[in-house]
Amino acid sequence: MRRALFWFRRDLRLEDNCALYHCLKENDQVIPIFIFDQEILSGLPKQDKRVEFIWYCVQNIKKQLNEQGSDLVVNYGTALDVVELAKRFNVNAVYCNEDYEPSSINRDDNIKSALGQLKIAFYSYKDTVIFAKKEILTQQDEPYHVYTHYKNAWRKRLESADYLSYPSLKLLGNFERLDPAPMRALDHFGFVEAGIADAKISKATRHAEFLFEQFKAHKILLYKNDREFPSLNGTSFLSVHLRFGTISIRKIVRDVVRLSQALTGDQKESCEVWLNELIWRDFYFQILFNYPHVVTLPFKKQYIDFPWGDNPAGFEAWCNGQTGYPLVDAAMMQLNTLGFMHNRLRMVTASFLIKLMLIDYRLGERYFALKLLDFDLSANNGGWQWSASTGCDAQPFFRIFNPMTQSQKFDPMGIFIKKYLPVFADVPAKFLHAPWQYQAELLHYGIELGRDYPLPIVDYVHARKHALAVFEHFMMVKKSR
Numbered sequence: 001m002r003r004a005l006f007w008f009r010r011d012l013r014l015e016d017n018c019a020l021y022h023c024l025k026e027n028d029q030v031i032p033i034f035i036f037d038q039e040i041l042s043g044l045p046k047q048d049k050r051v052e053f054i055w056y057c058v059q060n061i062k063k064q065l066n067e068q069g070s071d072l073v074v075n076y077g078t079a080l081d082v083v084e085l086a087k088r089f090n091v092n093a094v095y096c097n098e099d100y101e102p103s104s105i106n107r108d109d110n111i112k113s114a115l116g117q118l119k120i121a122f123y124s125y126k127d128t129v130i131f132a133k134k135e136i137l138t139q140q141d142e143p144y145h146v147y148t149h150y151k152n153a154w155r156k157r158l159e160s161a162d163y164l165s166y167p168s169l170k171l172l173g174n175f176e177r178l179d180p181a182p183m184r185a186l187d188h189f190g191f192v193e194a195g196i197a198d199a200k201i202s203k204a205t206r207h208a209e210f211l212f213e214q215f216k217a218h219k220i221l222l223y224k225n226d227r228e229f230p231s232l233n234g235t236s237f238l239s240v241h242l243r244f245g246t247i248s249i250r251k252i253v254r255d256v257v258r259l260s261q262a263l264t265g266d267q268k269e270s271c272e273v274w275l276n277e278l279i280w281r282d283f284y285f286q287i288l289f290n291y292p293h294v295v296t297l298p299f300k301k302q303y304i305d306f307p308w309g310d311n312p313a314g315f316e317a318w319c320n321g322q323t324g325y326p327l328v329d330a331a332m333m334q335l336n337t338l339g340f341m342h343n344r345l346r347m348v349t350a351s352f353l354i355k356l357m358l359i360d361y362r363l364g365e366r367y368f369a370l371k372l373l374d375f376d377l378s379a380n381n382g383g384w385q386w387s388a389s390t391g392c393d394a395q396p397f398f399r400i401f402n403p404m405t406q407s408q409k410f411d412p413m414g415i416f417i418k419k420y421l422p423v424f425a426d427v428p429a430k431f432l433h434a435p436w437q438y439q440a441e442l443l444h445y446g447i448e449l450g451r452d453y454p455l456p457i458v459d460y461v462h463a464r465k466h467a468l469a470v471f472e473h474f475m476m477v478k479k480s481r
């Protein structure tokens, strides 16, 4: 009789789950576990959308297992509890899916060796991405640094075997029969509800599949164009589900490849553009795995001593959506209220913080990490280092987003701005992209800048010039050394 533990982590689903499939197939009795990690949770605010999201997902899995006559063993402790649970349930092995963050790799190494001393095997599988670690390398056997080259190699290598489904659902009978223990309420873990229902992230089971089906039926066909406009909701909103594994990346890629094969022209191109976004995800995972220094340091080490400025007031204004630039402020309000921000706005707000205020990108990265429901170390770090020009395939330093022209181009009617800054609800769009230029006009709408909405905290033209001068000086000093 072979018994094993299955440890759910960032793969919170029963279907098409690689390690779960192997675990159920290779063992007669499987005990599923989830650990709320005290060490991680203790550093979070009491009202945390992510914790609430995880709590709902865990509850859903528990319900599904109860229907099968089994249960999910939920612990509140530390990752090392796995070893205790393995002993308590007298198992031969522990199964889980791989996690590529440096601290998780370290954690898993420690657990593997602790289990090894007890003669308990530890098996981990690729599930989060299509290609992991060093699967896609250059001809010189080096990891790719340039996204386009990585994408081309990824696409060339992709075969149907890479996105095969693991039919774990068919093996649910191999879960051990367990009496259901009640799911502890969120406050047992020291948290209160943060209201994820309003964040386009329903708590309903199968919400990820629902979103994906909707996206495939309509939005993906227009994605190439619509994805740029925050007011159109033209993206998939699947990032949080990919983050916590409530949908399988293989299913997504499988369906999109098939859909693309059946389409032609613009619709096909739109599908391909979306697939390329998913490849960015794999790209940043392999960067994090192969260059773990990026967690704390710039990818390009020449930026280690870049003279970032110290501007606590500017940082606070940025966090609170009080910069006086409506598009930036509306984006920060979206982040602060929903725990989500549109991709273009992530780039615009990051560029504003880094280039127009010369604030260390790591402060912005940390703020996003705290607020984003879809926070993923690899993509967040990649996005911030791209914006800061310190990353592997980053935009050049002189590329500085102009918040006014971005606003005119991507929110021309001010629909997004008005949604998140209701003070402007009745104001014509033409006054919204640079409101300080229309102070007299705004008074007709009862808005006095400095009282009802902030005056700009930086002057774009001056700030841009200053950033370029600092950068050029920094590079000159580097070269002369």
Ligand SMILES: Cc1cc2nc3c(=O)[nH]c(=O)nc-3n(C[C@H](O)[C@H](O)[C@H](O)COP(=O)(O)OP(=O)(O)OC[C@H]3O[C@@H](n4cnc5c(N)ncnc54)[C@H](O)[C@@H]3O)c2cc1C
Binding pocket: 227, 235, 236, 237, 238, 239, 240, 242, 243, 277, 278, 280, 281, 282, 284, 341, 342, 343, 344, 346, 347, 350, 368, 372, 374, 375, 376, 377, 379, 380, 381, 382, 383, 384, 387
């Ligand atoms: C500064 C900055 C920080 C970011 N932080 C995160 C983060 O913490 N977590 C996160 O998932 N994404 C992050 N992104 C990438 C991107 O903004 C989000 O993935 C996207 O906005 C999520 O919305 P969606 O699911 O509707 O995306 P869609 O446009 O529908 O894209 C589909 C999926 O592709 C992946 N994807 C898309 N763009 C990127 C990208 N640039 N890098 C990596 N994966 C991508 C995501 O998994 C996304 O769900 C960041 C980007 C920037 C510029």
